[in-house]
Amino acid sequence: MSRWKRTLIIAATFAAGLVYVLAFLLPQEIGGGIDRHGMYAPWLAGNRLFYTTGVRAASNPLIEHDAGSEIVMLDLDRPSVRKNCFNASIFRSDDFRGAKRPVVFQLGGTYRMLYLGIGKDDRRRICLAESADGTTWHPFDKAVFETPSDANSGGPQWFTVFQSGTQFTLLYSQVDHNRRVLRSAESSDLIHWNDRGLFAALPQPRSILSAAQDAAGKLFFLIADADGVNRIYPGKVADGQIQLEQNTQMHSAVSSAVPGFSEIVDLVTTADQNRTLFLVVGGTPPPGGDGRLKTAVVQTQDGVTFTPIQNSQPDGSILPLGSPALSTGFDALSSSLSEIIPVIVAFGFALGLINVVRLHGSKLKQRGSSIYSVVTLVSAAAMFIAEWAFRQTEGNSPFWAKFEDFLFMNLLFPLGGTVFGLLSAYLISAAYRAFRIRNWEAAVLTIVAVAVLITQVPTMQIFGAAVSPSAQQKGAALDTTLHDVRTWILLVPNDAVQRAIGFGVFIGALAMAIRTWLSLDRLSASR
Template sequence: MKRRTIVTATFVAGLYYLLVFLLPPRIGGSADADGASGATLVHRPGSAQETVIYTGTRTDRFPVLLEASKKGTGPKRLLLAPAFNRPDDYRGAMNPQFVAPNRLYYIGLGWDDRIPRVCMAQLSGDRIRPSARAVLSNGKAGEPDVSGITWASVVRTDSGANPWRMWYVGRLGDASTLCMAESTDGLRWRKRGPVTAPELANDTILSVNARATADGFELWLLIEHADGRRSLVLSALHEDGLRFRGRPYSVALVLPDGTHLDDLRLSETGTILYGSLRKQSEAPRIGMLRAAPRSVSARRLDIVEPNLIVPGARPRSTLLYDVRDQIDNILVVIGAFAVGLGLIGLAQVHGKRVLRAQSGWPESVTFFVAAVAMASFAVYARTQPDAKNWGSQGYHLLFYGLLQPLGASMFSLLAAYLVSASYRAFRIRSFEGGLLAGSALLIMLGQVPVGNWLTANLPPYLQIPRIMAWALFVNNTAVVRAVNFGIFVGALATALRVWLSMDRASMRSID
């Protein structure tokens, strides 16, 4: 009975995780099943109809750009999806903006680190031709956009040496900064730096929209305050685009109860806006809002159509993923029992050695003292996390003063041994040996500041950290997945042989 129970449990667990590995988590559904956001109004060249391009999101896929009619009716068309030959939007595209006559700027998520950057595509008839590289990437260390660019607004004027202007939201960790860039052709951009806005120092900028006026520029900023409130702020800018002219003021948002505005995109008319509306228990949807022709004096924004574009059909979940949490919890419990049985076995072995005064009994006494002390102080520290007495001090002494230094010493000795073994193994005698040595050198240089310093002045695609990330997260990931797949299949085959009584040696060992 014991043999049959163990073999059956092993086979069922192996089969379950193999199917989870092979099957997708959800089947069917639309590309915007989990939300629609970041919409922009588009008037294609040579077409009399206007459409809306927006971001479709699903939790099990990368975000894509979809196109629907201006009224939100009719079918939705997939416009732009990730492609392996475009590294700057390999993991998704979102938050588009149409700039007449045929340009579409959007935020792309790179394959290497998922850092958002500004990309561009050209619309031609019903087709879209995205650029191979981003037009504006994240900054270097210390710059306000080192963590990426989450929203951008492009304005084209007919005067000046740089008729193209871009205001964007740069990210440095969780902090957001309003920045500006300029260009002569809208393709090659030069960053001008942050916009001076002391009134927004403590707020998080969610989206920015800019438009040209007779005496400069005007910004529409959707911000989130420290207390969680969200508001729309309007401000005039000087002609240089880097300084506020006067104090910004708030525009009243007339929203239904329980509805939040996640983003806002201004159309070229300056009176129609498209925003992402979200309730706490629902997926975000796109609504159309309207402002007065002279928004500076109106100070009010009303919702015209709250459900212009709603999320599409929900996918069907596979039954395996519905019970994933329960299966994982069961395995955690089994693992806890296994650890407990292991401790009991250790106690039996060391207890016999101490009682019989066998060779090495002092080490066995040390084992019991360390196990009891660490368990006692750890339980006390977990049950009394805010206590500042001898119990917490003893836990810190054992964990940070003894356990971690001992672990560091052990891994240091292991690293020294690996280095000596690598020196003997990395003798380049064949192509495979040279490939192994080159890969190891690349990974090591990419993990230390020296590698970044050596190639800091080269183009981004030739810098060692970028190449290291590609080798580590693309090639190495493919190999690891292949190895894991082989392990899963091998474990399933072994369990099946034992279950069918084809492996007599395993049967005798279980008995």
């Protein structure tokens, strides 16, 4: 290899590696406004607006952040001053990855904020923070409400709280048969909650995205309709079913008040001096908009005409989002570089094909034992032709469809299954050698292996059943103990060893990656 070629390869390798290294080491964004990535899940308490934003751009337009979400507070009299209500702490696990959807109430002389915490385990729970002045917040160490395990595996996506006298009703979403329904819980202090089960549902496929209540107690729902459009409907709940008023005038009126929102994704209400303010969250996806979620506050006097409150932006949103950050760009660049890999792999397949043809072609030339080479080349050609013809005819040709099906389903997969089946025979002979007790290490291995194997099934129960019903019961109890022993073996010593190997492999791979990146290792002698 010529010197300049070698230099070019080393330089290209270094440059590509540098992009990945910088993408890992540098923050992806520098500076920018606190809410530059969106303003959503709002709550208005007096002249204080609480809302959620994300620390970086959402992967999809008009999507709320989960991990990396933060609750921000601002005074509408001084909207330029926006601050985080509190920071995530390494000592709190329930909002470790993010905090969103603030809901604030004043109880006596204390402010209490419920919010959706995204925990270390990525599960969403309802958490609580307290404040004496509504400005400095102190989150509780643990969540105050965790949805029942049958309701949501990952916790609710959405929740709100309605106040009725001294009682609070928490509504939260649950995914049920591919649509969102609402469940409820009740509390008198926002700390201790009693789950009340299903609150309201709509027949499939309509989903309830959010629910809101005006000062008079009238309910409004944001519904994802069957046509995929989100619409606002007034309605009421009876026997767990929502009865929606089937007019879309209200939705049209609210939409016209927020001309910059092509889509509405959330609705929150707040009572303000006997009038109801509607906090509408939405935006416009690209190419028409920037895909960021914005919040508008609209008011109505008659329930028919809706207008944005004073000083709103031309698009209807209450405030402009923060100034954009300076993007380092290495993340996007590294993603683009990764897209080259499939191209290299595609070239690699051509090399593999050439290798097969060259290898078996030369064997055919030499004659002798070339029957396997003939079979290989004919099979490869048949597979290629069958798949090519099948795709050319888009599966419409019965002959090619049948031929392709025969080769893959009746020949290739059974052959593969046969090879896999050989494992069972080999396993027995390998296990026999492994479990021969030649020294004390092998003895330990054998005992542990046998223990794990026999506790895989209720062995004692089976033996007990052969003796008497009481022996069967005792056997079942013994099986439970043995099962615990098995679990301990697998989770403690076994896992510990696997992790130890994993750490070594990780460090080894890191060292090898550095050497490769800096071209310190040279595999080929043609340098």
